[in-house]
Amino acid sequence: MANLISLSNTDIKVSPICFGGNVFGWTLNEQQSFEVLDAFTATGFNFIDTANVYSAWIPGNSGGESETIIGKWMKARKNRDQIVIGTKVGMQMGDGSKGLAPAYIKKSVEDSLRRLQTDYIDLYYSHEDDPTVEVEEIMVAFNDLIKEGKVRELGVSNTSAKRIQESLDFTKRNHLKGYINLQPLYNLYDRQGFENEYLKLVQEEKLAVTPYFSLASGFLTGKYRTEEDLSKSQRGGGIKNKYLNDRGLQILSAMDQVAKEVNASLSEIALAWQLHKSYITSPIASATNVNQVQSLLNAASLQLTQEQIAILDNASKL
Numbered sequence: 001m002a003n004l005i006s007l008s009n010t011d012i013k014v015s016p017i018c019f020g021g022n023v024f025g026w027t028l029n030e031q032q033s034f035e036v037l038d039a040f041t042a043t044g045f046n047f048i049d050t051a052n053v054y055s056a057w058i059p060g061n062s063g064g065e066s067e068t069i070i071g072k073w074m075k076a077r078k079n080r081d082q083i084v085i086g087t088k089v090g091m092q093m094g095d096g097s098k099g100l101a102p103a104y105i106k107k108s109v110e111d112s113l114r115r116l117q118t119d120y121i122d123l124y125y126s127h128e129d130d131p132t133v134e135v136e137e138i139m140v141a142f143n144d145l146i147k148e149g150k151v152r153e154l155g156v157s158n159t160s161a162k163r164i165q166e167s168l169d170f171t172k173r174n175h176l177k178g179y180i181n182l183q184p185l186y187n188l189y190d191r192q193g194f195e196n197e198y199l200k201l202v203q204e205e206k207l208a209v210t211p212y213f214s215l216a217s218g219f220l221t222g223k224y225r226t227e228e229d230l231s232k233s234q235r236g237g238g239i240k241n242k243y244l245n246d247r248g249l250q251i252l253s254a255m256d257q258v259a260k261e262v263n264a265s266l267s268e269i270a271l272a273w274q275l276h277k278s279y280i281t282s283p284i285a286s287a288t289n290v291n292q293v294q295s296l297l298n299a300a301s302l303q304l305t306q307e308q309i310a311i312l313d314n315a316s317k318l
Contacts, residue, residue, distance in 0.1 A: 002044035002300065005281060007084075008180035008208040010153055012122055014047040014084050016275060016300040018210050020286035021050035025065025026058055027288055033069045034076070039293040041079070045300075049183075049210070049284050051088035051127055052112050062094030064115050071117035080118055086155060086181075086210075087112050088127035100130035102141035109145055123181060124151040128158035135167040143176045155181035157212070161201045168205055179207065183284070186211035188220055188251055188270055188316045189243055202279055214283035215270055219243040222252055222266035247316075254315030258308045264298065271299035273312050 004013035019040050024033040037048070050070055056063035067087060074080045089108040092098040113119060124145065126138065145151040156164055156179040164179060171178035182202060186194040190213065202209055215221055219239050223232055227244070230236035255269045264272070267285070274283045287293045304312075 002046070002297075004044070004046070007123070007153065007281065008206060010180055012084055012153060014282050015045035016282055017045060017271065017296050018047040018049050018086070018282045018284045019045070019296070020212065020284045021048055021066045021070060022054045023066075023286045023288055024050070024054070024069040025061065026055040030069050030072065032288070034073050035290060036287055036293050037070070037073050038077075039290045040287075040296070041083070043297060045297065046082060047084045047086070047210075047282055049086045049212075051091065051125075052108055052115075053088070053091040053093055053127065056092070056094040064093075064111065067112055067115035071115050075117050084122045085116060085118070086123035086125060086183075087116070087121055088125035088155075088157065090125075090127035090130060098130075100126055100133045100138045100141075102133075102137055102144075105138070105141045105145070109150055113150060120150055120152060122152050123155050124153075125155035125157050125181075125183060126159060126179075129160065129163055135163060136170050139167050139171050139176060139178070143171075146177055153177070153181070154179045155183055155210075157183035161197045165201060165205075181208040181210060181281075183210050183212055185213050186274070186280075187214050187216045188255070188273055188312060189216045189248060191316060192318050199279060208281040209279055210282045210284055211274065211280065212284045214274060214285045215267055216243055219248060220251075220255070220266060220270040222255065225249070225252065251312075251316050254311050258304065258311055261308065262302065262304065264302055265295050267292075267295050268299040268302050269304075269312070271296065272302040272304055273309065275300065276304055276309050 002015040007014050050066045053063045054066035055061050089105055090100055142154050168178045184194045184198055224239045230240055255266045259266055259269050271283050274280045285296050287296055
C-alpha cells in the first residue's frame with residue numbers, strides 16, 4: 001500500500017506519485033482511462049492531476065475532456081472521498097477563454113465541479129499567470145472559493161517566483177490562504193529553471209512540489225535514442241530539438257548504469273531520483289497502460305544509494 005504524505009502543512013495526504021491526467025481524452029479513451037485509474041488506485045495511490053484545458057489541443061475537443069472522464073470514473077467507483085484531485089484554471093480553452101479574472105475563476109470552478117461530478121476540489125491551481133490581473137484580486141477570488149467550500153487548498157504553476165512571493169505576502173498580511181503547492185517543470189534534464197528560480201522560495205515558504213513532465217515527455221523512459229525513434233509516439237516530434245543531444249544522451253547513459261545496478265526501468269530511475277530530493281513531494285507522471293502504471297508504483301519504493309544519486313546529478317548538471 002502507498003505511504004501517504006501530507007501536502008505541505010495541510011491535512012491533505014497524497015501518494016508519492018501523482019497520476020497525470022492529460023492523457024485522458026487524448027491518448028486514452030474512456031475505457032482505457034478507467035483501466036489505468038483502477039490500476040493506479042488499487043494499492044492506495046490517490047493523487048490525480050488534471051486541468052480544465054485538458055485536452056483542448058485535440059481537433060474537435062474544447063477542454064474539460066479529462067475532468068469529465070475522471071468524474072465519470074469517480075461516480076462509477078463511488079470513491080470520491082478516497083481521491084485527491086488537483087485541477088487548474090488559466091490556460092486558453094477551446095472557445096478562446098482564459099485568464100485569472102475573478103469572474104472567470106468563479107465560472108471556471110463551477111464548470112470543473114460539474115465535469116468532475118463533485119462539490120469540492122482538493123487542490124485548485126493557477127495554471128499560468130495572468131499579468132493583466134493584480135495578485136490581490138486573484139488571491140481574493142481563490143479565497144472566496146475556499147470560503148464557499150468549493151476548494152480546499154491552492155496551487156500555482158507557470159508563474160514567476162516573484163509573482164508567487166507577492167501573492168504569498170499579500171495572503172499573509174490579510175490572513176488569507178496562500179498557495180501551498182508549486183507545480184514546476186522539473187526532471188533530470190530540465191533542472192536549471194526550478195533549481196535557480198524556485199528552490200529558495202519553496203524552502204523558505206515550505207511549499208509542496210509536484211513537478212510536471214517528470215519523464216521529460218517520455219525522453220527519460222529511454223525510448224528515444226535516435227532520430228528513427230521519434231516516430232514511436234505522438235510526443236516524439238517534440239523530443240528532437242529539446243532532448244536528443246549530447247547532454248540528453250549522457251543522462252540516459254548514467255540512467256542505464258543505475259538501472260542495471262538496481263534492476264529497474266529508466267522511468268523508475270527518473271522518478272526515484274526526484275523522490276530522493278527532500279524538496280519534492282510527488283512527481284506527476286502519466287501512463288497509457290497497466291504495465292506502465294506498475295512502473296510508476298515501483299518507483300515510489302525504489303531505493304537509490306548516495307553514489308547512484310551522485311552519478312545522476314553529475315550527468316545532468318549544466
